Amino acid sequence: MECRTIGAGGLAVGAVGLGCMPMSWAYSGSRQRGDASLRTVHRALDAGSTLLDTADMYGPFTNELLVGRVLKERRPDAFVSTKVGLLVGEQHVVANGRPGYVKRACDASLRRLQTDVIDLYQLHRADPEVPVEETWGAMAELVRAGKVRALGLCAMGARGGRRSGAGLHDTTLRQLQRVQQVFPVSAVQAELSVWSPEALRSLLPWCEARGVGFLAAMPLGNGFLTGTLTPGEGFEPDDLRARHPRFTAEMMAANQPIVAGLRRVARRHGPEVTPAQVALAWVLSRGRHVIPVPGTKQERWAAQNAAAAQLRLTPEDFTELARLPAAQGSWD
């Protein structure tokens, strides 16, 4: 697979990564797929998807444990990116950016991941109670201690980030400017897909201008852009889409023209090409520093997603994708 680089240090990763979250968290059936998930991670690595994206809060903790079982066997094949700064309670999630906590959390992640170094350590969410420079300073000390190779920042979620009149990523951009004074940012992670292109406005250009890698989260629109979901089928209560405004039966039906467009483009490239691969090829085409991290717990989909790195969209495809209607339904 084509390689892409992350940050000024030029860390190399396969162009399409693997989001490990659905193996333990956020989607229907996430918690019951241990061995199948392990095979999925192996299949992704075999296909050149070296970047494995996880977080201590996925599970919580079980996702890192799962990734650790693979890393124990084939650490040199993988680039592991995990996250710190969010704690999971009974019904809620809270930020913790205290320096002492960050250092303890890193040691715990290293133990679960069965490795002595994390390739990319990302701040999942800044803690409103702690100046972000203090949290980032603690993360920088982890680099100096050899426990972490590079630092990344995840963009604030849509619901928390948008103020009236402000851009979706304004808060994140301010945080990036502040932490950059303390220690270089190697990667930013935020949602980016054909139905959520907001990062193209300011966040992606910010990264491009500084050689910062961009990890595109949710590049398949939480599965919608793959065309495998049926409007009205519903989701289990623990599936994040059960509460997501774009996944009501009405909004899924209203957004079908987006899937239809992806399907038309896929057909032009042959019967084997899927809407999911077109969605990923579009993300890959947004810049040489962009690495989509499609999430899946299924081996066949990890292989299919990795193969999207070879799909070259034509000018005609880009014109068609640029004309897709804007997605309906949002958290606002």
Ligand SMILES: NC(=O)c1ccc[n+]([C@@H]2O[C@H](COP(=O)([O-])OP(=O)(O)OC[C@H]3O[C@@H](n4cnc5c(N)ncnc54)[C@H](OP(=O)(O)O)[C@@H]3O)[C@@H](O)[C@H]2O)c1
């Ligand atoms: N930084 C953050 O705050 C943040 C937030 C969300 C996500 N992320 C990261 O981004 C990664 C990707 O996001 P995501 O997993 O939420 O969304 P996604 O990649 O847009 O979509 C994942 C969904 O698509 C399905 N899928 C994957 N490949 C498919 C294919 N080829 N054909 C049909 N269906 C397919 C998966 O099904 P199965 O589950 O059945 O495999 C899963 O339900 C996560 O794993 C995580 O690492 C980060």
